[in-house]
Amino acid sequence: MQDGNGLDHLAGERAMAQFDLQAMKVYLAGGQREYEISTKMAQLVANDPVFSKEDRVRLARKDLYKNSLRKAGHAWKTILEKGLSEVEGLKLRHFVDEPTYTDLHWGMFIPAIKGQGTEEQQHKWLPLAYKMAIIGCYAQTELGHGSNVQGLETTATFDPTTDEFIMHSPTVTSTKWWPGGLGKASTHALVYARLITDKKDHGIHAFIAPIRSLEDHTPLPNVTVGDIGVKFGNGGYNTMDNGFLRFDHVRIPRENMLMRLATVTKDGKYVRSNKPRQLGYGAMVFVRQGIVIDASIYLSRAVTIAVRYSAVRRQFGNKDEPGELQVIQYRTQQSRLFPLLATAYAYRAVGFWMKSLYADVMKRLNDNDFSTLPEVHACTAGLKSITTSVTADGIEECRKLCGGHGFLCASGLPELYAAYVPACTYEGDNTILLLQVARFLLKTLSQVSKVRPVGTAAYLGNIKQLSTQNCKVSQGHDWLNTSVLLEAFEARSARQAAAVALRLAKGSGSEAEFQENTPELVESARAHCQLILVSKFIEQLQTGTPEGIRKQLEVLCYTYAFSQLIDNAGDFLATGYVTGNQIALAKEELKHMFDKIRPNAVALVDAFDHTDDYLGSALGRYDGDVYTHLYKGAFKESLNDTVVVDGYEEYLKPVLTQNLWAPHSKL
Numbered sequence: 001m002q003d004g005n006g007l008d009h010l011a012g013e014r015a016m017a018q019f020d021l022q023a024m025k026v027y028l029a030g031g032q033r034e035y036e037i038s039t040k041m042a043q044l045v046a047n048d049p050v051f052s053k054e055d056r057v058r059l060a061r062k063d064l065y066k067n068s069l070r071k072a073g074h075a076w077k078t079i080l081e082k083g084l085s086e087v088e089g090l091k092l093r094h095f096v097d098e099p100t101y102t103d104l105h106w107g108m109f110i111p112a113i114k115g116q117g118t119e120e121q122q123h124k125w126l127p128l129a130y131k132m133a134i135i136g137c138y139a140q141t142e143l144g145h146g147s148n149v150q151g152l153e154t155t156a157t158f159d160p161t162t163d164e165f166i167m168h169s170p171t172v173t174s175t176k177w178w179p180g181g182l183g184k185a186s187t188h189a190l191v192y193a194r195l196i197t198d199k200k201d202h203g204i205h206a207f208i209a210p211i212r213s214l215e216d217h218t219p220l221p222n223v224t225v226g227d228i229g230v231k232f233g234n235g236g237y238n239t240m241d242n243g244f245l246r247f248d249h250v251r252i253p254r255e256n257m258l259m260r261l262a263t264v265t266k267d268g269k270y271v272r273s274n275k276p277r278q279l280g281y282g283a284m285v286f287v288r289q290g291i292v293i294d295a296s297i298y299l300s301r302a303v304t305i306a307v308r309y310s311a312v313r314r315q316f317g318n319k320d321e322p323g324e325l326q327v328i329q330y331r332t333q334q335s336r337l338f339p340l341l342a343t344a345y346a347y348r349a350v351g352f353w354m355k356s357l358y359a360d361v362m363k364r365l366n367d368n369d370f371s372t373l374p375e376v377h378a379c380t381a382g383l384k385s386i387t388t389s390v391t392a393d394g395i396e397e398c399r400k401l402c403g404g405h406g407f408l409c410a411s412g413l414p415e416l417y418a419a420y421v422p423a424c425t426y427e428g429d430n431t432i433l434l435l436q437v438a439r440f441l442l443k444t445l446s447q448v449s450k451v452r453p454v455g456t457a458a459y460l461g462n463i464k465q466l467s468t469q470n471c472k473v474s475q476g477h478d479w480l481n482t483s484v485l486l487e488a489f490e491a492r493s494a495r496q497a498a499a500v501a502l503r504l505a506k507g508s509g510s511e512a513e514f515q516e517n518t519p520e521l522v523e524s525a526r527a528h529c530q531l532i533l534v535s536k537f538i539e540q541l542q543t544g545t546p547e548g549i550r551k552q553l554e555v556l557c558y559t560y561a562f563s564q565l566i567d568n569a570g571d572f573l574a575t576g577y578v579t580g581n582q583i584a585l586a587k588e589e590l591k592h593m594f595d596k597i598r599p600n601a602v603a604l605v606d607a608f609d610h611t612d613d614y615l616g617s618a619l620g621r622y623d624g625d626v627y628t629h630l631y632k633g634a635f636k637e638s639l640n641d642t643v644v645v646d647g648y649e650e651y652l653k654p655v656l657t658q659n660l661w662a663p664h665s666k667l
């Protein structure tokens with residue numbers, strides 16, 4: 001079958017690129033070694049039929065889940081047989097590309113034991129977990145409480161007569177609800193419960209509770225456990241067994257309480273360590289930092305599909321050019337698509353920085369230096385919130401950018417969205433997390449005269465200057481200066497934070513007043529996070545990006561910053577730092593950036609190096625042969641298994657032949 005569009009268009013697109021594609025691929029992978037591992041693992045997964053993603057959206061839940069178990073088991077076997085390193089294993093998981101119980105085992109159960117277990121406890125549990133002789137999940141959220149961790153109701157009551165904790169779910173709302181891997185796969189749960197000794201409630205602590213037999217996988221006595229049900233979308237997050245769990249006075253040994261932060265002695269004495277209790281939230285900080293780079297990956301997948309398709313798709317034309325125009329030529333398409341492309345690059349840069357931030361705080365914590373913990377918490381919480389919200393919306397925007405075909409599962413976009421959108425809720429609801437950032441900003445501002453803010457909050461030390469000086473841009477190209485841009489984001493954020501802080505300071509300090517101001521607090525937290533994103537993208541650019549890609553990265557960086565400035569023009573204007581005319585000048589500069597991106601757009605998404613197997617999209621294929629594959633794909637639809645549809649005899653034929661409604665019809 002002939003395809004009149006695809007192949008030629010993408011070849012022509014690629015020929016226009018003005019940068020070193022290979023260098024960009026290596027940059028985006030995080031280095032040469034990472035690039036090589038990534039390429040090797042992508043091929044390994046694509047060439048192994050067990051990992052096929054074909055038909056995922058058509059499978060019934062039971063089959064989907066069983067297939068996911070098969071893939072996870074096969075992945076683990078492959079890792080062991082090939083002796084893959086941890087980095088290779090992680091990449092393999094990445095390309096298998098479906099949420100499954102191993103994510104929670106490796107991503108939360110193990111990190112929580114590392115962070116909260118004593119050395120002795122780590123020696124006991126980690127070897128079992130590393131060889132997957134036990135499978136663990138992270139059972140924090142309950143039916144009644146998720147965000148409010150202090151409100152959890154599950155109890156762990158110490159019984160000194162037997163040296164055990166009695167795990168109990170006293171109410172319906174205390175049922176553990178949501179933990180991934182809990183529903184069907186886990187043998188153990190890391191349970192967050194209220195510790196009670198001698199009738200005294202010491203608040204939330206972590207316990208390792210065996211929940212299924214290691215012999216036959218049946219639930220242990222007095223444990224009720226299962227899957228919570230089908231979730232949003234076909235495929236998507238339904239490969240995961242999010243579960244429920246109830247305990248009816250289940251006894252576990254005293255040693256199963258993770259005791260690095262607090263201890264219960266044999267005689268029932270509760271002893272707190274001098275470490276901050278927030279270390280109990282460490283597993284969440286770990287996952288939140290990783291979510292930023294994941295956001296870049298998910299967004300880059302959607303953008304790859306939308307950019308390639310926009311270069312293939314033609315609609316209308318104009319009298320100046322022969323034939324129809326590629327839809328990527330339309331300014332409106334560019335103004336919706338290119339900022340998302342730039343955002344995917346921005347999140348990659350910031351994700352790299354987050355890794356180093358996390359490594360730094362872990363080193364400090366090991367040396368009992370807790371000084372940067374509040375800032376790291378604010379960064380991870382805030383950036384998790386912003387990047388997941390923007391990415392989820394961005395995937396949906398890319399679907400719309402692909403017109404009608406974007407709505408087909410064959411585009412890969414509906415499933416991508418369904419798999420991604422819960423990221424706005426898990427690991428902390430995005431609004432709750434922004435409120436955490438706002439509290440951090442308020443605290444920083446309240447101490448600014450005594451304690452000089454550091455790290456991402458350092459600019460608040462210049463609050464006086466940022467509150468009084470206004471933007472000096474008078475011509476479009478004045479904006480092409482990273483210091484000018486940075487100052488604009490700093491001034492806007494500082495002014496928004498100061499305004500709400502001042503309003504609160506003038507009040508009585510009541511919780512009601514705080515609540516009244518939460519919309520402004522959330523806006524100021526968002527402004528602070530947008531500043532971090534812009535500043536870290538700029539910082540990455542300035543620290544040794546290879547010559548062959550620097551110019552393109554600069555263009556993407558300006559595109560990102562200008563689009564943020566324009567999307568939030570209301571806030572910038574309201575602070576009084578910029579004028580309407582300055583915003584208009586930035587708009588013009590943004591259009592110039594679009595012109596610079598346009599010839600490079602396809603190569604810029606090629607640089608993400610997503611294989612066709614990983615993208616799983618007829619629209620985003622590397623060869624651009626969209627229409628042939630959409631057409632061929634229709635023949636895989638189960639409704640087309642027979643030429644005459646099942647149900648014809650019972651339901652269609654009577655309608656067609658008996659003329660059931662005719663006697664009553666007035667037509």
Ligand SMILES: CCCCCCCC/C=C\CCCCCCCCCCCCC/C=C/C(=O)SCCNC(=O)CCNC(=O)[C@H](O)C(C)(C)COP(=O)(O)OP(=O)(O)OC[C@H]1O[C@@H](n2cnc3c(N)ncnc32)[C@H](O)[C@@H]1OP(=O)(O)O
Binds near residue numbers: 071104
């Ligand atoms: C395919 C097969 C492959 C097989 C291959 C196998 C091998 C391969 C190898 C590996 C593969 C796997 C790799 C894994 C990848 C990893 C991916 C992981 C996937 C994740 C999937 C996600 C699943 C989802 C999980 C969850 O959702 S878990 C539950 C999350 N819950 C929340 O986030 C709850 C949100 N609520 C809170 O965080 C808190 O309750 C609160 C809102 C912060 C309020 O807490 P509270 O105690 O009431 O505090 P406050 O009084 O407000 O604040 C006190 C104080 O503490 C500070 N604070 C708060 N939080 C923190 C923190 N986290 N850190 C530090 N500090 C914190 C806060 O600022 C206050 O400070 P001040 O007192 O100074 O003001």
Ligand SMILES: Cc1cc2nc3c(=O)[nH]c(=O)nc-3n(C[C@H](O)[C@H](O)[C@H](O)COP(=O)(O)OP(=O)(O)OC[C@H]3O[C@@H](n4cnc5c(N)ncnc54)[C@H](O)[C@@H]3O)c2cc1C
Binds near residue numbers: 140145146147237422
């Ligand atoms: C796919 C998925 C996987 C998950 N995996 C796990 C897991 O493995 N382990 C685990 O323990 N949990 C898991 N969770 C649970 C998840 O962490 C919680 O759902 C999340 O923390 C949000 O809590 P919530 O459901 O209680 O939302 P709620 O807090 O009830 O939020 C409902 C609404 O109320 C608003 N709201 C709540 N409190 C406030 C406030 N103080 N101020 C302003 N607005 C407020 C929120 O912004 C939101 O709009 C998972 C959830 C999902 C969807």
